Amino acid sequence: MQEVIVNLHMHTRYxxxxxxxxxxxxxxxxxxxxxxxxxxxxxxxxxxxxxxKEKNKKILMLIGEEVHDQARDPQKNHLLVFGAARELASxxxxxxxxxxxxxxxxxxSFLAHPDDxxxxxxxxxxxxxxxxxxxxxxxxxxxxxxSELKTVVPTKLQAIxxxxxxxxxxxxxxxxxxxxxxxxxxxxxxxxxxxxxxAHALHMKxxxxxRVIFPYEFHFRTVNTHVFTSEALSGDANKDRKLIYxxxxxxxxxxxxxxxxxxxNFRFTAQGKDASVSMGDEIPAKGGVTLQAKLPSMAxxxxxxxxxxxxxxxxxxxxxxxxxxxxxxxxxAYRTYLGKLRGWIYSNPIYVR
Ligand SMILES: [Zn+2]
Ligand SMILES: [Zn+2]
Numbered sequence: 001m002q003e004v005i006v007n008l009h010m011h012t013r014y015x016x017x018x019x020x021x022x023x024x025x026x027x028x029x030x031x032x033x034x035x036x037x038x039x040x041x042x043x044x045x046x047x048x049x050x051x052x053k054e055k056n057k058k059i060l061m062l063i064g065e066e067v068h069d070q071a072r073d074p075q076k077n078h079l080l081v082f083g084a085a086r087e088l089a090s091x092x093x094x095x096x097x098x099x100x101x102x103x104x105x106x107x108x109s110f111l112a113h114p115d116d117x118x119x120x121x122x123x124x125x126x127x128x129x130x131x132x133x134x135x136x137x138x139x140x141x142x143x144x145x146x147s148e149l150k151t152v153v154p155t156k157l158q159a160i161x162x163x164x165x166x167x168x169x170x171x172x173x174x175x176x177x178x179x180x181x182x183x184x185x186x187x188x189x190x191x192x193x194x195x196x197x198x199a200h201a202l203h204m205k206x207x208x209x210x211r212v213i214f215p216y217e218f219h220f221r222t223v224n225t226h227v228f229t230s231e232a233l234s235g236d237a238n239k240d241r242k243l244i245y246x247x248x249x250x251x252x253x254x255x256x257x258x259x260x261x262x263x264x265n266f267r268f269t270a271q272g273k274d275a276s277v278s279m280g281d282e283i284p285a286k287g288g289v290t291l292q293a294k295l296p297s298m299a300x301x302x303x304x305x306x307x308x309x310x311x312x313x314x315x316x317x318x319x320x321x322x323x324x325x326x327x328x329x330x331x332x333a334y335r336t337y338l339g340k341l342r343g344w345i346y347s348n349p350i351y352v353r
Pocket of ligand 1: 066078112113127
């Protein structure tokens with residue numbers, strides 16, 4: 001398995017972002033991510049997918065889209081679509097039909113920013129996911145950097161502060177989204193969690209202050225999805241695209257907040273009597289299972305079973321827990337950054353059955 005740093009969910013001038021695909025590639029080189037997945041609103045943009053090279057570096061740009069029903073009032077239910085071979089925005093009127101069409105087109109679907117509060121100061125409305133009867137989607141966007149920004153800017157003064165010091169914004173996924181994920185997992189669903197930036201690189205003008213807030217490069221250094229591909233990327237865009245989407249479909253990934261400290265090399269595995277598995281996989285409980293997490297640096301580590309914290313380790317870079325109890329196990333890690341304990345790593349679960 002190879003760990004690939006993926007930044008996903010971003011917008012260009014083809015929808016409401018300010019940059020071009022070339023700007024995104026440049027920002028990806030600077031930030032050091034391996035793959036970006038661009039998702040403009042309601043348009044599958046052709047002609048930009050592939051490897052981009054600069055000096056001895058290369059990044060893979062994949063193109064998906066973010067689909068929603070533009071006629072709906074109020075606006076809700078944004079769906080991230082990856083790897084579908086065709087334009088699917090025309091199915092947006094019915095979220096379940098859309099999800100089914102994505103699947104039949106060979107694509108993956110993730111409920112975008114499931115809890116996305118209003119930010120009246122910026123005339124931004126609440127665009128949460130509301131149609132929770134849907135089924136057969138791949139997963140949810142557990143941590144959306146832009147939704148989180150909307151939670152911290154009730155006043156102009158706060159907006160100016162965070163525009164100038166964006167590193168202070170992110171602290172963890174919205175708690176309601178985490179609770180929702182645990183609820184879905186406890187009901188027996190397999191729901192893959194990803195982290196998205198929702199980068200727009202918007203130009204903001206407020207009095208004398210005029211700047212690009214949250215440029216692409218900043219986003220690419222913050223909330224990333226670290227994906228474990230079954231083999232090393234080859235440099236062939238078509239082959240590597242499939243490796244990445246296959247890994248995402250299986251939940252072979254975790255969400256890492258790389259700004260506070262690099263999350264690369266985090267591992268969460270389980271060893272059973274006859275099997276050894278990783279995030280996103282299932283393992284039989286019979287005969288006992290040893291769950292193990294390894295972190296690239298010291299943190300507070302929490303092990304959760306069916307949404308409840310069952311063990312906490314402070315100031316550790318590894319931990320171990322043995323169990324014979326079936327359940328959905330996942331790991332969260334927290335680190336202090338800029339004077340505050342912040343979420344750092346959110347693993348996908350291991351399903352002990
Ligand atoms: Zn959206
Ligand atoms: Zn978006």
